[in-house]
Amino acid sequence: MTPEHRELIIQVRSVSYRYGGDVDRQAISEVDLEIRRGELIALLGHNGSGKSTFARHLNGLLKPYAGQVLIHGLDTRELPVHRLARHVGYAFQNPDDQLFAATVAEDIGFGPRNLGHDAAEIERRVGMSIERLGLSDIAGHHPFLLSRSTRRLVALAGVLALAPEVLVLDEPTVDLDAWAADRVLTVLRQQVADGGAVLLISHDMGLVAATADRVVILRGGHVVANGPTRAVMTDLSFLTGNSLALPPVTELAQALAPHGMRPDVLDPQEFCDAYAALWHARHPRRVMSGP
Amino acid sequence: MRREGQTTIAPGTVIVRDLAFRYPPWRPGLAPVQALDGISFHAEPGHTIGIYGTGGSGKSTLCLALNGIVPQATGGTIRGEVMIGAWSTRTHPIAELASRVALVLQDPDASLIGRSVEDEVAFGPENLGVPPVEIEQRIETALDRVGVAAYRSRRSSQLSGGEKQRVAIAAALAMQPAVLVLDEPTAALDPQGSAAVAGVLRTLVTEKRTTIILVTQDPDLLAALTEELLILDAGRVVRRGTPREVFAHGAELRRLGLTPPPLANVAEQLNAMLETNFTFLDHPTAVQSLTDALRKSPLALGDPTS
Structure with missing residues (x-):
């Protein structure tokens, strides 16, 4: 099935928003976006470009000043927040914005309990979230006694327990150690494989290049790019024009392009494969050589 | 250099000697939590030391031990010594230590209280009893250094995460500390914000000879800024050396849950x-090494046409 034929979950139509009605602080302007099943979309842009404002429209935390956000065709203005929570789960950048219960398991169970699920279902969901994020050893701990890395995983587990169709993650891997970051990536891939969708807000060009199917770039509240990851993330002049950088391995590949390196690699594996091919072509007898 | 007691020791000299610390048990009857165990390092003014470790490895506790919060405000059991100049952080009053050691935390909301940016920055020097005229100068210099001079009269609560973190750094700089301790200072910043902070830290080292202790999960930042890197695991230093030396041990770092810089992974x-034997960490050296390796075809040795 081609991406365009997958079922549409969210449709953002020409949405604008300004804080406190202040015309000088138009946060986002006429943003259009479609999110379909099985898609991992990355949202890029600087601090203040409107990423978080945009993301808060998807779960109804903010309602558009103009335009519409439709979830399965229903306007978020007309859907109560608890209905929206079944469709869109939002993991905040700062886990302490959402953690409050006395134990990790209780915190994770808060969402499903609020959605009115019965005890068995709550337990099943909490167990599933704890399992997927590898938190079973600390399920009885107080969230605030955990390291920040682990608190972020707990916050994400709480969102997963809502079993949302679309998972919105704001900088999910920042200040995470490698184990925690790996778990988050596994969750993202699983969400997409299970037929859900992910909107990944990140500054990490390497992470975006290695995970996203599609990249949307916001600048000053406007969408300035919305296209396949390889096309957007390897376009040096476009990215620098928007004060963004190439992913590190893409930048390296482009610097080596005059020597025959393919300039559109996105992740370290692609880079190494392409460089190795080039290297073998120049060293046909496979003699050892140092840098 | 400033005379303190009998010895001449710069206020920016940081000596940590066999530091071990246990938090008091968080519930009566439970065992105390061992956070640090046998940490030693030494930094002279103008040095930048990097601390890298997973969540819970003791990084944040170490930061708090440098300004005396650990153990003076936390309680707990401490062994060994942390000296800032000739002051021991175990016994020297925290308020005085604050004039010498500034701490920037990972969450700017932990250090900002939602007033105007200039008030946030003035808060520290006011508490140190700095004269108003000088405070004014310090605000100006500090805001300018981190590139948020334009927000001077905005309320800090209205700023974005990245802007707040820069204000928090400006507030630390206004203390004119000899030692700057930063715990994840760029976690909330975009790449330009991170680059701006890195630039500020470089200037402080070269112009002010500030001693910098940098804790971050950003391996690129550690590679770019630090002379010595300590890897912390379960409260112990398990590896130390220059970033190049440390990041050459990719497999070991990954076992500890840490990531080497992306380009070091490529080299490995x-x-x-x-x-091959590539050891690059950053873009310029990577380009150089990888280009050289393509040019230096062993065939060229016996074949003048290639």
């Missing part, structure tokens, strides 16, 4: 594929 992976 190529070495495994090609039996």
